[in-house]
Amino acid sequence: MPAMNKLYENIIRFFEKDFSEKIKNEPEFIQKIRLENFEKFKNKGFPTLKDEKWRKTNLNKFTNQYFHPLLHNIVKKNSTDVCIVPDLQTVNIQLINGHFAGEEKLNVLENGIIYGSIQSAFEKYKDLISRYFDKLSKNSTNPMDWLNAALFTDGFFIYVPKNVKEINFQISQQLDAPVDALINSRNLIVLENDAQINLIQCDDSNEHRSHFATFNTEIFVGENAELNWYKYQNINNISAMFSNTFAEVKENGKLYTNFYQLNGKLLRNEQFTEIAGKDVAVDHYGLYLVDKTQQFDNVIFVSHASEGSYSNQKFKGILDDSAKGFFNGQILVKKDAQQTNAYQKNDNILLTDKAKISSQPFLEIYADDVSCSHGSTTGQIDDEALFYIRQRGISKRDAQLLQLYAFAGEVIDAVKIPELIEPTKDLVKKRLNGELDVCEDCILQCANK
Amino acid sequence: MEKNKPLLEIKNLHAKIGDKEIIKGLNLTVNPGEVHAIMGPNGTGKSTLANVITGKDGYEITDGEILYKGKNITDLDPEERALEGIFLGFQYPVEIPGVSMTNFMKAAVDAQRKYKGLDPIKPGEFLKMYREKQQLVNMSDKMKNRSVNEGFSGGEKKKNEIFQMAMLEPDLAILDETDSGLDIDALKAVADGVNKLRNKDNAFIVITHYQRLLDHIVPDIVHVMYDGKIVKTGDKNLAKELEEKGYAWIEEEYQKSKNAGNE
Ligand SMILES: Nc1ncnc2c1ncn2[C@@H]1O[C@H](COP(=O)(O)OP(=O)(O)O)[C@@H](O)[C@H]1O
Numbered sequence: 131m132p133a134m135n136k137l138y139e140n141i142i143r144f145f146e147k148d149f150s151e152k153i154k155n156e157p158e159f160i161q162k163i164r165l166e167n168f169e170k171f172k173n174k175g176f177p178t179l180k181d182e183k184w185r186k187t188n189l190n191k192f193t194n195q196y197f198h199p200l201l202h203n204i205v206k207k208n209s210t211d212v213c214i215v216p217d218l219q220t221v222n223i224q225l226i227n228g229h230f231a232g233e234e235k236l237n238v239l240e241n242g243i244i245y246g247s248i249q250s251a252f253e254k255y256k257d258l259i260s261r262y263f264d265k266l267s268k269n270s271t272n273p274m275d276w277l278n279a280a281l282f283t284d285g286f287f288i289y290v291p292k293n294v295k296e297i298n299f300q301i302s303q304q305l306d307a308p309v310d311a312l313i314n315s316r317n318l319i320v321l322e323n324d325a326q327i328n329l330i331q332c333d334d335s336n337e338h339r340s341h342f343a344t345f346n347t348e349i350f351v352g353e354n355a356e357l358n359w360y361k362y363q364n365i366n367n368i369s370a371m372f373s374n375t376f377a378e379v380k381e382n383g384k385l386y387t388n389f390y391q392l393n394g395k396l397l398r399n400e401q402f403t404e405i406a407g408k409d410v411a412v413d414h415y416g417l418y419l420v421d422k423t424q425q426f427d428n429v430i431f432v433s434h435a436s437e438g439s440y441s442n443q444k445f446k447g448i449l450d451d452s453a454k455g456f457f458n459g460q461i462l463v464k465k466d467a468q469q470t471n472a473y474q475k476n477d478n479i480l481l482t483d484k485a486k487i488s489s490q491p492f493l494e495i496y497a498d499d500v501s502c503s504h505g506s507t508t509g510q511i512d513d514e515a516l517f518y519i520r521q522r523g524i525s526k527r528d529a530q531l532l533q534l535y536a537f538a539g540e541v542i543d544a545v546k547i548p549e550l551i552e553p554t555k556d557l558v559k560k561r562l563n564g565e566l567d568v569c570e571d572c573i574l575q576c577a578n579k
Numbered sequence: 580m581e582k583n584k585p586l587l588e589i590k591n592l593h594a595k596i597g598d599k600e601i602i603k604g605l606n607l608t609v610n611p612g613e614v615h616a617i618m619g620p621n622g623t624g625k626s627t628l629a630n631v632i633t634g635k636d637g638y639e640i641t642d643g644e645i646l647y648k649g650k651n652i653t654d655l656d657p658e659e660r661a662l663e664g665i666f667l668g669f670q671y672p673v674e675i676p677g678v679s680m681t682n683f684m685k686a687a688v689d690a691q692r693k694y695k696g697l698d699p700i701k702p703g704e705f706l707k708m709y710r711e712k713q714q715l716v717n718m719s720d721k722m723k724n725r726s727v728n729e730g731f732s733g734g735e736k737k738k739n740e741i742f743q744m745a746m747l748e749p750d751l752a753i754l755d756e757t758d759s760g761l762d763i764d765a766l767k768a769v770a771d772g773v774n775k776l777r778n779k780d781n782a783f784i785v786i787t788h789y790q791r792l793l794d795h796i797v798p799d800i801v802h803v804m805y806d807g808k809i810v811k812t813g814d815k816n817l818a819k820e821l822e823e824k825g826y827a828w829i830e831e832e833y834q835k836s837k838n839a840g841n842e
């Protein structure tokens with residue numbers, strides 16, 4: 131029996147009454163995916179505290195609330211209004227409430243890159259999409275993924291042909307509903323062999339509306355291809371955002387993510403990465419800066435199915451006030467994945483007695499010739515260091531900031547795009563200083579001001 | 580500053596950590612231009628005294644006062660005392676991972692400038708000053724990008740304290756066993772640094788076990804601290820006497836006088 135609550139009942143009614151009509155024109159394979167996932171969600175309902183990976187994440191505050199399902203993009207925005215990293219040539223994508231917001235729903239660049247609305251791509255690039263869509267997420271046991279697959283309305287699609295390299299995308303994802311809204315959005319990124327792109331993404335929101343949003347992304351990194359993804363999340367303190375990513379990386383491919391959870395009532399990022407070829411390199415970096423009654427979660431799973439690969443998970447968190455954090459990181463090394471190097475580290479600083487972190491590192495190894503490590507630390511600000519710094523005339527507040535900023539350094543120093551280093555530093559400093567407000571456009575842009 | 584006015588005046592100071600009284604009625608007057616040495620066996624309360632003067636948390640002053648430039652400073656935060664010109668060279672310098680030496684010093688210099696109503700120092704000017712002061716203590720330029728004290732050898736840590744003192748130019752510098760663990764070259768570099776910074780307006784309190792530092796930094800006044808008090812004061816020859824005879828006779832004398840007092 132699923133747990134009954136307002137949001138669940140509302141979703142079931144909405145899907146059965148209104149939504150199933152709307153999707154009649156979609157390709158059959160999409161409809162099938164939606165229906166299957168809807169059934170699963172209907173049977174299970176939202177995750178509860180009894181589910182292993184949700185023991186610390188209470189959804190009641192949101193599931194007892196009414197959210198209006200947004201079927202269309204209600205808000206129109208100027209499409210140049212996207213995040214701006216000065217001096218960086220980029221292709222700009224804007225999503226408002228999960229809907230691709232560009233004038234042209236599908237775009238083909240000279241180099242063969244295709245990008246645009248995934249809904250539009252279903253029709254025009256049906257064969258291409260059907261080869262990838264839901265291939266990685268289909269076995270998910272997470273109800274949030276079922277909800278997303280059943281109810282997504284739009285999202286972005288990026289296709290990078292063989293050999294196309296060094297393209298930067300800026301993705302501005304805005305929650306800007308005029309009412310409290312349920313938003314489900316779905317993205318697909320395909321990199322053919324030898325392709326290489328960078329994604330710079332901001333997740334932002336308006337100030338006054340509560341959003342309940344799921345954003346799922348599937349990523350296919352071809353042989354010798356490379357994807358670098360930077361994400362800055364700064365939504366209001368009455369919204370929840372669930373960003374789940376499924377990635378597959380083929381031989382010699384590289385996947386790198388560097389995510390900043392800055393603001394939001396509840397931010398939860400789940401990452402599932404499958405290493406499906408030899409000599410792959412995977413890096414997942416994350417920094418979560420949590421205060422007030424916010425909660426930020428990270429659930430990371432890296433599976434080594436093939437030999438000679440490297441993976442590294444590094445997540446750092448600073449928790450203030452009554453904030454909560456949840457880290458669940460897993461490394462799986464399958465039987466054939468010999469010569470694997472896999473690392474995982476989660477470090478936390480708690481600034482108050484009320485702040486809480488639950489950190490669960492897991493290691494599951496079935497190969498014998500591997501080098502793996504994992505660990506987790508939770509500490510406070512070092513009082514001896516604090517006194518040492520203050521003895522040099524630096525105020526207590528600045529002494530703390532200096533230490534916290536240094537703590538965050540390992541994640542910030544991993545930023546590889548030179549133009550992004552200063553904006554990232556600024557953002558983190560501003561956040562630690564308590565100066566980072568809701569930004570209606572893009573937090574990178576607001577921080578520059 | 581008025582002439583002849585003491586820089587530091589400690590009167591009948593009593594201080595506790597938890598329930599344990601460590602400083603037990605200590606008197607000390609330091610005038611501008613003077614170098615004082617405080618010697619004494621381990622566990623006597625020398626570092627505690629330094630911590631109490633600089634305002635470290637965790638100590639309770641139960642009696643007495645600490646006047647600095649004529650004002651009682653016991654209610655000031657550590658950073659306020661530092662900005663007023665009190666510097667502590669730590670017996671055990673603390674490692675601060677991820678904070679580079681230059682960032683740390685820039686923050687300290689700018690805090691001081693802000694206190695004086697000045698704008699932050701210009702990067703070029705800062706680097707010039709940084710280089711000059713490094714040379715003063717013979718510190719390698721490589722250190723400046725490293726995290727504060729992280730991976731520094733014992734000697735490097737101590738030199739780093741003197742370097743920071745040179746950057747901040749305090750009026751009162753307390754050097755807590757800056758000589759221990761130093762080889763003779765490092766010792767000379769440290770002493771050199773101090774001697775170059777010495778002038779008629781500032782003062783030093785050099786806490787040490789050994790005469791050998793005092794061969795290089797010649798003190799005006801030598802105190803012996805024992806059981807939370809200053810039990811003997813003399814000139815530089817007292818240090819020589821201690822070197823020759825050890826502390827046992829001080830302890831004996833102290834116990835005798837204590838017993839005599841009790842009778
Ligand atoms: N944090 C502390 N808690 C309890 N006792 C302490 C603490 N720090 C120092 N002490 C005690 O205070 C006494 C003086 O220590 P300290 O000032 O370090 O002496 P010194 O520097 O002369 O060697 C010693 O008995 C020491 O054990």
Ligand SMILES: [Mg+2]
Pocket residue numbers: 625626627670755756
């Ligand atoms: Mg000591």
